[in-house]
Amino acid sequence: MLLVENVYKTFFPGSPNEKKALQGVSLRLEDGDFATVIGSNGAGKSTLLNAVAGVFPVDRGRIVIGDTDVTRMPEHLRARFIGRVFQDPMMGTAAGMQIAENLAMAMRRGKRLGLRWSENAAEYRKFRELLVQLDLGLEERLYSKVGLLSGGQRQAVTLLMATIRRPELLLLDEHTAALDPKTAEKVLAITDRFVREGHLTTLMITHNMRDALRFGNRLIMMHNGRAIVDVRGEEKKKLQVADLLALFEKASGGEADIPDNMLLG
Ligand SMILES: Nc1ncnc2c1ncn2[C@@H]1O[C@H](COP(=O)(O)OP(=O)(O)OP(=O)(O)O)[C@@H](O)[C@H]1O
Numbered sequence: 001m002l003l004v005e006n007v008y009k010t011f012f013p014g015s016p017n018e019k020k021a022l023q024g025v026s027l028r029l030e031d032g033d034f035a036t037v038i039g040s041n042g043a044g045k046s047t048l049l050n051a052v053a054g055v056f057p058v059d060r061g062r063i064v065i066g067d068t069d070v071t072r073m074p075e076h077l078r079a080r081f082i083g084r085v086f087q088d089p090m091m092g093t094a095a096g097m098q099i100a101e102n103l104a105m106a107m108r109r110g111k112r113l114g115l116r117w118s119e120n121a122a123e124y125r126k127f128r129e130l131l132v133q134l135d136l137g138l139e140e141r142l143y144s145k146v147g148l149l150s151g152g153q154r155q156a157v158t159l160l161m162a163t164i165r166r167p168e169l170l171l172l173d174e175h176t177a178a179l180d181p182k183t184a185e186k187v188l189a190i191t192d193r194f195v196r197e198g199h200l201t202t203l204m205i206t207h208n209m210r211d212a213l214r215f216g217n218r219l220i221m222m223h224n225g226r227a228i229v230d231v232r233g234e235e236k237k238k239l240q241v242a243d244l245l246a247l248f249e250k251a252s253g254g255e256a257d258i259p260d261n262m263l264l265g
Contacts (some may be wrong), residue, residue: 002029002052002169002201007061009051009225019046022058023225029169029218032199032230036212038244039222040252045205048222049171052203054078066168080109083162083200085155085175092158095147099138099157102146108160130160132200134190153185156190163194170195172204176211188215209241219244223252 221229
């Protein structure tokens, strides 16, 4: 469960560069909810994910993950509840380490690495099985350095790392935007499978309206630092891109610019 209650965040307050990024955003995800998040450029989507992850303190409001009020919890402690995948495939993995070492690190999130941490045969068997699920042939490359993988392969490994120990919450910030369309499709399919099978509570930012409609059981639209539309279930299933554009227009009072990359999706 994720509760975001009336959260505000202003960057550089009181200065000429003041930016009100979140202006009373509220939303609640139930266990297993998979919400896609769309919105115009600068709507506050990434800021929302960063606020939830604890990258910076919020000015007002409350954030609860599961049973824990994390509003004042520092990012490194919050990390034990959260799996994250960023847009940049270089960010989630350690390039100089093997795939197996990266996965071993993710298994021990927040714990000390034991002396024999890289020699656990049972664990390596498990890694191999998990890599088979990705269907990218990576099970044969357990000992390859992650830096040698393609962007899509790296994102898939990052996704595995983010979910290898079931997180209370999975945050995906345009995690396929930097990939070519075919690879993006593959990583999205893996994402969808992991989220469904793990019944993971998930927030996925996307610029692609089609993806926002195809995936998840909830769709949240942000504008001016607020969640202005929240459709779910059957209502979401019936939505088409044209309906989404109309909703966007109406909910933003006609003032939101729809980015081209959102339309192209
Ligand atoms: N760390 C920061 N310091 C200062 N301003 C920031 C910071 N992070 C975000 N902002 C500003 O807050 C506003 C919201 O940004 P945010 O990145 O959350 O939007 P977004 O909806 O993710 O947009 P996009 O689709 O363009 O990525 C923007 O005006 C942005 O410039």
